[in-house]
Amino acid sequence: MNIPTSALSMPDAKEKCGLFGIFGDPAAVDKCFLGMHALQHRGQESAGMAVTDGEMIQGYTGMGLVGEVFDKDRLQKLTQCGQTAIGHVRYSTSGASHAGNAQPLLVEYSRGQVAVAHNGNLVNASLLRREYEEHGHIFQGTSDTEVIIHLLAKPTHVDKPDPLKHVLNHLQGSYCLLFLFPDRIEAVRDPYGIRPLCIGQLENGAYVVASETCALDIVDATLVREVEPGEIVTINADGISSRFFDGPNSVKPAHCIFEHVYFSDPSSMIFGENVHQVRAELGRQLAREAPADADVVIPVPNCARCAAGGFSEESGIPYDRGFTVSHYAGRSFIEPSQPMRDLAVKMKLNVIREVVKDKRLAVIEDSIVRGTTTKGKMGALRRAGAKEIHLRIASPPIRFPCYYGIDFPSHDELIANDKSVDEIRDYLEVDSLAYISLEGMLSCVKKENDNYCTACWSGNYRIPVDHQVSKFSLERYQMKMFD
Amino acid sequence: MNIPTSALSMPDAKEKCGLFGIFGDPAAVDKCFLGMHALQHRGQESAGMAVTDGEMIQGYTGMGLVGEVFDKDRLQKLTQCGQTAIGHVRYSTSGASHAGNAQPLLVEYSRGQVAVAHNGNLVNASLLRREYEEHGHIFQGTSDTEVIIHLLAKPTHVDKPDPLKHVLNHLQGSYCLLFLFPDRIEAVRDPYGIRPLCIGQLENGAYVVASETCALDIVDATLVREVEPGEIVTINADGISSRFFDGPNSVKPAHCIFEHVYFSDPSSMIFGENVHQVRAELGRQLAREAPADADVVIPVPNCARCAAGGFSEESGIPYDRGFTVSHYAGRSFIEPSQPMRDLAVKMKLNVIREVVKDKRLAVIEDSIVRGTTTKGKMGALRRAGAKEIHLRIASPPIRFPCYYGIDFPSHDELIANDKSVDEIRDYLEVDSLAYISLEGMLSCVKKENDNYCTACWSGNYRIPVDHQVSKFSLERYQMKMFD
Amino acid sequence: MNIPTSALSMPDAKEKCGLFGIFGDPAAVDKCFLGMHALQHRGQESAGMAVTDGEMIQGYTGMGLVGEVFDKDRLQKLTQCGQTAIGHVRYSTSGASHAGNAQPLLVEYSRGQVAVAHNGNLVNASLLRREYEEHGHIFQGTSDTEVIIHLLAKPTHVDKPDPLKHVLNHLQGSYCLLFLFPDRIEAVRDPYGIRPLCIGQLENGAYVVASETCALDIVDATLVREVEPGEIVTINADGISSRFFDGPNSVKPAHCIFEHVYFSDPSSMIFGENVHQVRAELGRQLAREAPADADVVIPVPNCARCAAGGFSEESGIPYDRGFTVSHYAGRSFIEPSQPMRDLAVKMKLNVIREVVKDKRLAVIEDSIVRGTTTKGKMGALRRAGAKEIHLRIASPPIRFPCYYGIDFPSHDELIANDKSVDEIRDYLEVDSLAYISLEGMLSCVKKENDNYCTACWSGNYRIPVDHQVSKFSLERYQMKMFD
């Protein structure tokens, strides 16, 4: 049993990908590497980079962390390939995880080379794919990104004055895209602005794009602004320029609030707000909605620490560390000869017994997906002597699948799908359990409520989904099997 | 400087690929592995296998030797994927050698999955590719095999009663192809029969196909027959069946005689004859055409040993080993801090001084391509005390590029391109040099002269080549750079 | 430039090693693996295990993290070697880091086999080694552990009724030792009790020993007690038994207080107290001694989080996260083509700008060694807009080298060696800087002051050190060079 970091530290949800791009910097490859490293939390399965010198695009992708795929030697070789680069990190899952799907996807079509990196999920990818197959196209991978390139290569598109616009108007779902052409980067965000994408500038004037601002910080870039929903930002030798493929503000945004709750780095600015501060406010709101009669507030590391701070502040109950975290869990392989209780939890976390013993705990968690690891953590607190456990969740119960890029487990595996809060409380064996309300959560972010997607909690899907077509329907076949 | 085995043991010529397929055997994956191992001399760069259980095709490809790409663990996993498999080994070169081009190529199109493995070279691949790109198709690699699949997926083809026939009628050049569909293997040989392909049968009745009969031997299969030029052989649950896509005997065959001279294993039956025996006859004919007044006949290992035996037999001059061969050269990496004379030769060969000292040598080599390694070998003999060196070449001077699948160096690098035999003799610093004549060479094989391709010697290209389109014109861009 | 996790997360101090042992459990190897994983923070350079079935001892050591050295395959093979095991993790440094020094050290002497694992540093190792060399002994590595085995093998020792006692009486310095004989584990702690070592018991009755209690927790063992200073605890088929080799309480203990400050896991019980709680108290005392007029208390992750909590609690200034931590830094290799400011810090930490901007910060750090990374972190806060930075250190200035097992940089590199607090403040460019006092620090731990070693702060070396003999004097030669 390989217990990857992700399995241990994540609440069973996996998002697809982080993006980074940089145009015209002598250290473009090094900085792209650093930007990808700063976005590593958005995907640990594979990493890839495509680089151009203005004429030819070359690339490399591999399975593993950024620092594993790109060693010193490869970075040196890539540096010789040009001063403009895009990079991509991809999430880890057992299913369709294979080298063939690593990005950026680099192809050749009638207009030359193009590399594409994608963060999101297209809801009409299967439909488009079937259509293209009917026209004789072949598909080598199972990612929906391949579909986008087929659209781009379409003869009726390439002759249009602005082919990219036509391509994007065919896409339905969530997508932040970086296109690398030999002479430019095109950065695109879907009209709903579901996933984040921002623009920064280095001191030397070079522009960068990144999924989160934490990737700007690591290369000392200053945040210029977010890419707007429905916008195409072109970065080339003339600087940046902008156009809208769908008209600005053609639809209300549907920002993924789960980015704030769980995915993004606490240091990042997302949808106009700092993630850490949103999480702290979620904690405060949670304390207001669901106070707990407790001696100490304990976060479940790592994600819930921000919310736990807010809960403590609002409630006046002191904050303390109840768990220590192993930084080495992702590297450990063990398949015990005897079954060992909650091994996955124990490889990652250890309880500080003296903090929890004989105490009434307010335990703060960001979300519950399957519930199995949460149960393990609660059990560990109980065995360490906790007198009472009052579990508070800084997001509402997840009841619906996400079709816009979060890889939740199947509907049936979501614990809140068919269990009431009381039933979940009993399953987790805690003394009390409360979730923040949907309204409460929405009150913690700045924009109007209808600017956010709440589908996984409310079932209100802003972009229609053909329910016949399942989320990963492209993966009818696994093209390559092992990596 | 990485000195791969191939660079040392081959006369600067590299051929593309070996094929193996097996239908309906519980040990299909193991046997495919063994067959690929037996064909390893046809390609050391990458190896791949696609396997089907009748419904889904799964595959794995990797860079390196068969035994490196497929370890025990992978073989076990693949064995669970089905009882029908095709395998491919690919040649090693520095140019377009990368994982993206490894085969079999596994894709999905409107009719489902298909995996394709190819041995040969299409002369109209660039043309076809440009045409498809104009129709909006995208290309992810640089191998001409990808073009074949686009042809297969073409809507006007898929609806035909026998789509494969239509696909094959569009291909020009040399090709042996294995198509793996979920329910069958289709084995194809071009109308000229340029590359070899044969059918065998196991004791349990299962059919196999392979580039050479040596791959039948390793799995204890009996040779049934060769796939005929222009034939499609289908292997499925009903056994084998045959059809011709171009009419049987539509054109005269153009068997690649270099397969006999150099590429194929001496134990194999190729174009109706045993390779070793053809080579021995080449040696005898060489002795008749270009006798040498020598004390001993010395082969240049490994390939010329068969011809040297024939030369000795015909001339009555005793045969002896003048060189020993290192079996470990392919694994050695060294970039000496000081230049060392003929290092590449020395890593592979050592002279047996006592055999050559003060002797007049008749040295037999199969062919000369660039001449540089040959020069190194002759120098080593001279330094070991050879009194006279009479070099005899068991094939005529190579003066023209091959467009049908042999990766000779560029025209300019072929030593016989712009040097006379006397000039080559002077360059190599040998006492005399003679090549077998083209007629002499043709007299050593069984079929009528006009059944063979002699383009690299005669410039007589049986299949017209658009000379504007260079041999590897698909590689306008290197899609992926390092592996 | 390889930036290992340790270089980034540690204040330039590296300790030697963690120990784990288990006797008589069918899953001994798995549990030893888990125990070593839980102690991974004590050493990331190499890992090793020795296992016995009661007759033969077998072992394996390798460079890297526990989960890298021991994969599933090796664990299975080792499991077949027995039900009693000892394990060792070793610190990472560039100097004498090589496979030859990995432990446990497994040798054969006149009484059979023995494996030894060591945590600490002998101050008389060079002296003993020279003495043994004069008697004709040879040394294959540079660790002082090898000296211990030579002592054990000494003919005048092996015939004594209790040879181990005689061996231990020759050792000067700090040492926790695990000896694995085919029939037993002997766990030893030096008379000063400098490093921690504890005994635990599993539900099935099997005994374990470990450097820290966090390694008991991961295998669900209950803490029985610490191994006493000067005690030998034997674990064999009869359970545990104890004897003292130096008389109980022969000297006052000299517990390493740096274990509390920095090395040990916050969840562990060390020297009778919980590490987290000691750290929190250090924070409270620091607030009492050196209050700061600040808006927010910010810990430098990860180690200072406990102290920052205490500082916040005592001062009433709210606690907040100012940094986020990358969990992937240890895997990243980059040597930028252009110099990049504070890259090592940025690979590991990112500032949450919104938390620190325009704020007066009380920044809590556990210790300052060289000062370079601290300077980088302070610079990052300043660039993020901090108005004032009041740095508070939860341990006194480190002015003296450690000869008892902490691998501080050389005397000259310790920033407090020749700089006053004011000078350090100016170097770090912070608005104010204060350290906790030595007395203040000692007031935060339970035992009498003279029970602790304070040498690195006070220069008061409880065990005399021959200053002619430098700390790593055994490494006159590097036996093996690269790993």
Add this chain to the structure above:
Amino acid sequence: MNIPTSALSMPDAKEKCGLFGIFGDPAAVDKCFLGMHALQHRGQESAGMAVTDGEMIQGYTGMGLVGEVFDKDRLQKLTQCGQTAIGHVRYSTSGASHAGNAQPLLVEYSRGQVAVAHNGNLVNASLLRREYEEHGHIFQGTSDTEVIIHLLAKPTHVDKPDPLKHVLNHLQGSYCLLFLFPDRIEAVRDPYGIRPLCIGQLENGAYVVASETCALDIVDATLVREVEPGEIVTINADGISSRFFDGPNSVKPAHCIFEHVYFSDPSSMIFGENVHQVRAELGRQLAREAPADADVVIPVPNCARCAAGGFSEESGIPYDRGFTVSHYAGRSFIEPSQPMRDLAVKMKLNVIREVVKDKRLAVIEDSIVRGTTTKGKMGALRRAGAKEIHLRIASPPIRFPCYYGIDFPSHDELIANDKSVDEIRDYLEVDSLAYISLEGMLSCVKKENDNYCTACWSGNYRIPVDHQVSKFSLERYQMKMFD
């Protein structure tokens, strides 16, 4: 099942090691690498090098082929360590094959550093080891080389005017040794001259030592002479000097004739003669002693090719290739899901059917050890249609174990141990079988008969062996288990 090259190409006998040394050359490390590569046939398990700049010795050892252990990077680093080096290749076996036994062994003793590389086997190693253990010494590996260093470090030896002489006088068995001290190489050969060792000189004047002359050739060194039995040759800044530790010609030599029959490279000069020429003469003598009524002479590759040439020459029966050899067998791993007949043979060899079909074959093999692979090869010939098989062996039946450095299988596994020639013929299912006679074999080498060791054929052990002490008695314990 991992089928290493050695298992396939060797007649079940494995020798220990090859040695190379070079003093005072700027490219010493590169040349040592090349020399070790040229000696790779003497050991494929591990490779190691120790290098000195005149003051410090540094080294590196690893498991695998020379080219695998020493990549470009390591060679560059080692080149910076000095201009004098010794290297060692070690044989491959499953038993005590582990990194701990890789050589050169580099240690520190009272006089500083020394590195030692050994080819041979000491018959009194166990005795000496027990003695040293009784004196309190510890042993970390199982190779007898470690014993030699303990002797060297002995206080009563180090003070002697010539300590090495005293050390060597304690050794019984076969040994060629290279000692690397910071200022010199000492090359030693045992008084019986059992294993080969020679001295060469480069054009730049630098001296080299090597197990075989083929390693001189690869670095363009000229053979100076062999190291004499009982001689110590010192190579230092003054050139070479010689002394005898046992008096010159103190005993009759006992050269290992198996070096000629099987181990050494055909190009090498060994014991004053060229290996290839001795083998050819063995073939001629075999033809005289045991003629065969055959159509064709077929060698079993690779080793018997020289002898087959001689057999053909003497008998007048034409020589032909009956087998082709895979150069890739060593890299292949396969554990078939179904048993496959003679898989190990088939992975390495393939029969050229057309050569053997309906023919009466005189098959020449160099030796038979276990007989299992020989049986597989004969079966392959039979299945390919051979009418008659007359097997001729170019050495007598191996009936006794070797205690001087050849790792034959145990006594019981030697097929000639308890089977008559007729019984072996029946087991192998050949039509006739004959071995060369001992006298016949001895007539093929130049020196007087009593200058050779014939123990494995005759049981006449020139150096007394304590039969209580088995050949690998040091391996009471396996110190490390997996590599």
